[in-house]
Amino acid sequence: MSTAVSPDQRSTTRKTGRQARSPSTERSRAENRLGLKLVAPAVVLMLLVTAYPMLQALYLSLFRYRLTNPDDRQFIGFDNYVTALSDQLFWQDLWNTVVIMVVTVAVELVIGFAFAMVMHRVIFARGVIRTSILIPYGIITVVSAFAWQFAFSLNNGFVNGWFSWLPWIAADTNWFGDHWHAMFAIMVSEIWKTTPFMALLLLAGLSQVSEDMIEAAKVDGATWWQRLWKVILPNMRAAIMVAVLFRALDAFRIFDNIFVMTKGAQETESSSFLTYRQVIEQFQLGMGSALSVLLFLSVLVLAYGIVKLFRVDLSQARGEG
């Protein structure tokens, strides 16, 4: 793991490191060859279990192919992609996915950071507090989804009863009866479930921030707010990026909460739910494959975007910097 150094110091270290490595010796080449041999079995295995299905999906996506009607399989080129991309449902679902991702990751980042601070600073009952914060993450998403579905249920939920003093909640608010209410319920379940994960990743980053630097800032007269923004957060950038990247990709693939809570009704369907329905429910192997290829590309673009946005070298996040 990288030690806490300022970005300027870090770039100097990196440069020197690179210079030291650049003249390649016989020995380093031999090491490289050995390295390649060592990773080769893992790479072959990865190719078998990931590349093969991906290529198969790519191939299938060029066909009109329904599992219950295999004789009617027909090569149609990129028609499935054209149909999907020109369909309003695809964009609606992509929009839902992005909304869920942006809102949940933003809320989780703030709450997760607060939890990480609590876990980091707490001096009494440390184990109990840390464990209780992590409990929701230990619960299976489907179970959490069912629990929240019951909580928001019109017939036997407690949300309407407890919060009916709020102007926008009535005793007969049907949480799964319209788009935004249902989206809210889904996002609450998602946030409740995964905030601890975010907190855990941020805690790791937080514990990397040198106490000396915070101490020094304090001596220099920096306020708590300034210490947070000028010292703690910049030095946690790699950890924040990893947390945001993991959670954003995770949230982008949201499926279970929607499956349990609304089954996609009230236009709450996500991109992965749409793909699931085409392949698994409707046996449209061609269209479903096209959608999964599109989903894969979206995830790729997203990951690239986040890495670029935070301008962090991934190798640093792994502690090689």
Add this chain to the structure above:
Amino acid sequence: MVLLSSALAACGGDSGTELIWYTNPDTGGQAKLAEKCSTDDYTITTQVLPQDASQQRIQLVRRLAAGDTEIDLMSLDPPFTAEFAEAGYLADIPDGLEQKLTDQSFEGAVDAATWEDQMVVAPFWSNTQVLWYRKSFVEKTDLDVSQPVTWEQVIRAADENGGKVAVQANKYEGYAVWINALFEGAGGRLVEDVEQGADATVTVDSPAGEDAARVVEQLASSKAAPADLSVSNEGTAVATFGSDAGAFMVNWTFVWTAYGDDPVSKDIGFTRYPRTVEGEESAPPYGGIGLGVNAATESRSEAMSAVECITSPENQAFYANDSGNMPASAAGYDDPKLRETYGQDLLDLFQQSVEAAAPRTVSPYWSDISLSLQSTWHPPSSVDGQTPGQSADFMSQALQAERLL
């Protein structure tokens, strides 16, 4: 491996062939029948499918498409019959058995079990919906339930007297069941020329479509609509009907025994499913289960004799007493114990309703038809005069795989 195979061989044992019957979940009635119909030549064992009908379809299709020979018999929901038959998953029923089943079963049951003039599953039990009402509520209104009633009258009576009309209108198969019943009740059909497969003629945009949309719109915009209308299913409808505001409900036959000792059970009345339009007979929904034999089974003749035993009228009555799921044959209804539980009046109504029932369009593309309806008619509050037209366009494109469902 050797140990495992010898252990398996020991399990097969002396009892002869083992037939595996994939059943839909019930209270254990099908397992009892499996035991009852096992003979010296074969033993029937059961495997329970998931609760949700679409999940049952998914599991079966995935196994059958892979040529799984470990399935011999299956309990099939009517809307999957045509799809399974068209895909070649169902073994042909021998002529003798087909004749016997045709003679004993209700016409609606035979229609739902037939694809391309061939009976492809054996009608096992038949279900239908009736209009359930709270006697105490109806007394307060001027509605005469001894005469056929229309949806318009039911909704108005509930609206004017502070009652709720419970239906199934979540975005799921149950909502398609309701819409189909409204169409058929107005003398219409969702789709014609079903034998054309994906090229079938979509007839949603029709006078019957307008009548159906009017009923949904009227309920959704009235005070008679339960607060959970857009997420309602069979179970929530039972809860709404049992609440203080409960007035009317359309639901399957299981309702009669669903309230147990609750005082509500003494207050339940029943009559024929409401008419979509004045002067035209209603077409209650048809449900139930048919028994199919896997085309890939290695024990076809044993499986066919098992089907014959399970679907005999006596066993249908045995099953009805055990599970509350009504027989698919008139002879099955002639059971003293059944009469004692349900009363002759209710049994007569069930029987009359099954005979008049309209199955969902028998087509291999029913799931596309159903999903198109769910996409365009949900939520119920969005339904208006434009809905049938939009629904027809959507469905035509969906059948041609020109849009996402």
